[in-house]
Amino acid sequence: MHPQRLRLDLGILLPDVAGEADACVGRLINLLMAHKGIDQAHVLPPVGGQPAQLCIHYDPQLASLARVRETASSTGAELTQRFGHVLWEVQGLPNARRARTVTGLLSRLPGVLEADASSAGPVRIEFDRSVTSEATLRHALGGMGVAARDETPAPAQAHEHEHTHGGPFGANSELIFALLGGVLLVVGFLASWLSAVPAWLPLVLYLGAYGFGGYFALRQAMDSLRLGRFEIDTLMLVAAAGAAALDKWAEGALLLFLFSIGHALEHYAMGRARRAIEALADLAPPTAERRRDGATEKVPVAELLIGDTLILRPNTRIPSDGFVTLGESSVDQAPITGESVPVDKRAVADAARAAARPEGLPAENRVYAGTINGSGALEMQVTRLAADTSLARLVRMVNEAEAQKSPTQRFTDNFERIFVPIVLVFVVILLFAWVVIDESFGESFYRAMAVLVAASPCALAISTPSAVLSGVARAARGGVLVKGGGPLENLGKLGAIAFDKTGTLTEGKPRMTDVLPAPGVVEDALLTVAIAVETLSDHPLAAAVVRDGQARLGAGVAVPEAADVRSLTGRGLAARIGEDPVFVGKAALFAEIEGPPIPAAVQASISDLEARGRTIMVVRRGEDYLGAIGLMDTPREAAAGVIRRLRQLGVTRMVMMSGDNSRVAQAVAQQVGLDEAWGDLMPEDKVAAIQRFRAEQEVAMVGDGVNDAPAMAHATVGIAMGAAGSAVALETADVALMGDDLNHLPFVIGLSRATNRIIRQNLWISLGMVAVLVPATLAGLQLGVAVVFHEGSTLLVVANALRLLAYRDRTAA
Structure with a gap:
């Protein structure tokens, strides 16, 4: 068997x-x-x-x-x-190096099977409950200076909690320590030139500068050394100690001051990019006005239940996802979908039916948490809990996306891990230069410390993460979710894009244009059977048949009830009306199922409709063919302009892939200016086409995230349209256009190309500075000058990356 x-x-x-x-x-x-x-x-x-x-x-x-x-x-x-599995949003991970250290420390805890900490915020831990607990892990994180954001300290613990976040001055401790070190350095330098000042005073001031400037670097270095790793902080401390050993206290204090101020500004810059995303989480109001049993009450948004009725006052933020049940207004959806103009909203015709299938509702009925109601009062019904709204999922997924490293970031991490020990070995060798050349040990030692500073890849370590974080933040602010550095970089490398037709290049709102009953069949019989079956489907074509068919029938015609509906992937629907099996779908479907072939008269009607670019639905009840229905989907108004802008960005090949017949696909492709159009494709055919593309160049698949999920998974980058309304699209795609607007596509591809340019520039700046400074210090460049140029390059790459937060789509002008 x-x-x-x-x-x-x-x-x-x-x-x-x-x-x-x-x-x-x-x-x-x-x-x-x-x-x-x-x-x-x-x-x-x-x-x-x-x-x-x-x-x-x-x-x-x-x-x-x-x-x-x-x-x-x-x-x-x-x-x-x-x-157990936990995913905590935390504070106290200001940079990637600190996150790596915390990951290592967590991994060594008893019972922890896997741990991953990210400078973007989330900490993931998988642990064995028989050995440890969530409370133990929280306590251990606190001891590392990291605290979960949902952790509210008791008053007695407030001072300790403040210290775990960085120092006695809270979140700004590092910047304040750096500035204090700088002040002591300047005062000590001035004091050393005044003869009236005791000789010991400048030394005391320099020691103070060392203490403030090196405090955070020392803390990080000790954690790294506990894990057996030499990080950049370790190199800086060794160089500063070397300067002190040579009695070059001023230069050592300058090194620690610039290093600490550079780190503090780097963390500020990264925090600024992160806050651009965290601001999304604050868009939803904390409370909602709920109507229950005829009375209204204000309740926390977290307490809302699916099915609750909410009152939306004019010019207020919408607290949850749902659909409009009463009233008309316009809603500003820019915070979620990036749409530049408010969208008109109106009530659904049947609230009970809408509640049963909220995912299939048109945009005019749906509202999202965090968007802003216009001048009209509305009532809405909640369809998602607070943790599951489009806004909540967007914030959660962007945070997770930041933790995913891009290929370049993985390269720089690996380079740094190998390069730092090499630098240390090279410096140790330089310490013995006095054995080979005619100079004192002090001169060799000084040169070695200068090389140590010059060769430290500080700028390299921050060059890619700062650019990726800024790019992801800018995309989210523009209504596009990019799930990590990998997709962000790959978008900029695309040579080809494949588009789904229905709902992507077309409006996805087809209209019924032709009703052709078979000989001996009345139109009402054809339409009532088609409507009965298509009512149970959420496909855009089905919605058109139901909407236009009912309008054509009029109010007095009864529609039978269909049951046992099932989808025949890519072909149509099967159902049952009474005792009769019913099939509604493409002509090709009827060559695959049992029963009589399509009659010649109906086939002639189909051929005529296909020649005019219509999408065809053939209807059969039992053994009898009732006729054919023709539908047409019009191209999006923005489609032709978007294709033109993509060509400007360097996308060389664009293809439309559709399940509709080839004539329909060709007609739409010509209207929007596409190179090629392929019709009559099943989902597996789309996958095969994407695989052929990938063998030649990087390719993206743009679709609705539902029917096109397999093709998206095989593309270099999967891009979903209108993901704010679809949980599936948001989960499936690498990149999700939150609004149902194609104009976001050139924006995010242009942003990706800008991000790749910034990353390349940062790599050239950081590696170029090392390549110039190392020979210069070997040739005698002073330690102080090397310090200024080295730390200056770190600030330069961070400032360069922050330019992405102000990115504007030039092709839209």
Whole structure:
């Protein structure tokens, strides 16, 4: 007997895991495969609206279906109970080096299986509950100077909490310490020139400058050394100690002052980019006005439930995602979707039906948390909890995106990890130059310290993360979610873009243009059956059939009720009306299913409609063909301009891929100015086309994130349209255009190219400075001059990266 297969929702088996790549998924598979009767277990990644699933192959002679299901559920429950997963937003990780150190310290804690800390904020920890607990991990983080943002200290702990955030002056401690070190340096330098001043006073002042300037560097260096790593902070401290050993206190104090002020300004700059994103989280109001049982009350947004009715006053922020049930107004959606003009909103016709399928509602009925109501009063029904709104997901995903390193960032991290020990070895060799050449040990030592400063890759360490963070922040402010440095860099390398047709290049709001009943069939019979089936679908074509068909029928015609509807991927729908099987779909569908072929008269109607660029739906009830319906979807007004702007940005090849017939695809492609159009494609055909593209050049797939999910997954970059309204699109794509506006596409590709330029410039500045300063210090450049140029390059790359926050799309002018 062949093995049978069982598919189970992975999110239900392991509700706490972040995704199918989580280590607990591997544990679950290994434990299941140890059970008798289970041959194989593997994960099917999420596709379209389908969540990630665990597929179990089992032998029904050795294990029953019920037994396998029970085994999977109990094993998942045991793993969930034993292994904990936390994702905390934290304070106290001002830079990537500090984040790496905290990651290393966390990984060494008993019971921690995996840890990852990011300077962007999130800390992820997987731990064994039998060994440690969340409270223990929080306490350990606090001891490292890191505190979760949702952690509110008690009054007695306030002073300690303040210290864990950086020092006695709170978040500004590093900057204040650096400035104090600078003041003591200047006063000490001036005092050394005054004969009336005691000889010991400048030394005391320099020592104070050392203390303030080196405090944070020393703390970081000690943590790094505990992990067996030599970081840049260690190099700076060794150089400063070397200067002191040579009695060059002023130069050592200058080094520590510039290093600490550079770090403080770097953290300020990174914080500024981060706050551009965190500002999104403050868009939703803290409270909402809820109507329940005829009375209104103000409640915290976190307490709202799905189905609650909210009152939206004019010119106030909308507290949750939902749909309008009463009133008309215009809503400023720019904070979420980036749309430049307010969008008109009106009430749904049937609130109960809208609540059953909120994802399929048109834009004119839907509202989002964080957007701003205009001059009209509205009532709305809540469709998502506070933690699941488009705004909440956007903020959460941007934070996670910042933690994902780009290819260039991984290169610079690896380069730094290898380069720093090499510098130390080279400096040790230089210490013995006096053995080979005629100079004193002091001169060799001085030169070695100058080279140590010159070769430290401080600017390199910050060059890429600062640019990526600024780019992600600017994109989010423009209504585009970019999920990490990888997609941000890859967008700028695109040579080709493949577009889905319906809802991407076209309005996605087709209209019914032709109704052609078969001979002997009245139009009403054709329309009522088509409407009955398409009512149960959320496809844009189905909505057009229902909307225009009902208008054409009039009020007095009854529509039967369809049941057992199922989608025939890429072909159409099957359902049942009464005892009769019903099929509605493309002509190709009827060559694949049982039953009579399409009659010649209906086939002639289909050919005529296809020749005029219509999308065709053929309707069959039982054995009888009722006729064909023609629909047409018009290109978006912005499509032609967007294609032109993409060519200006250097995208050389653009193709439309559609499930519609080739004539329809060609007609739309000509109108928008595309190179090629491919029709009659199934989802797997789109995947194959994307794979052929990738063999030649970097390619993006632009679609709605549902039907096009497989093609997006295989593209270099998957780009979803209108993701604010679709949880699936937001989860699926590498890049999500939050608004249903194609104009965001050239904006984000232009931003990516600007980001890549900034990264390249920063790499040239940082590596170029090392390449110039090292030979110069070997030739006798003074330590003080090397310090100024070295730290100046760090500030220069940070300032260069911050330019991305002011990026403007030049092609839109």
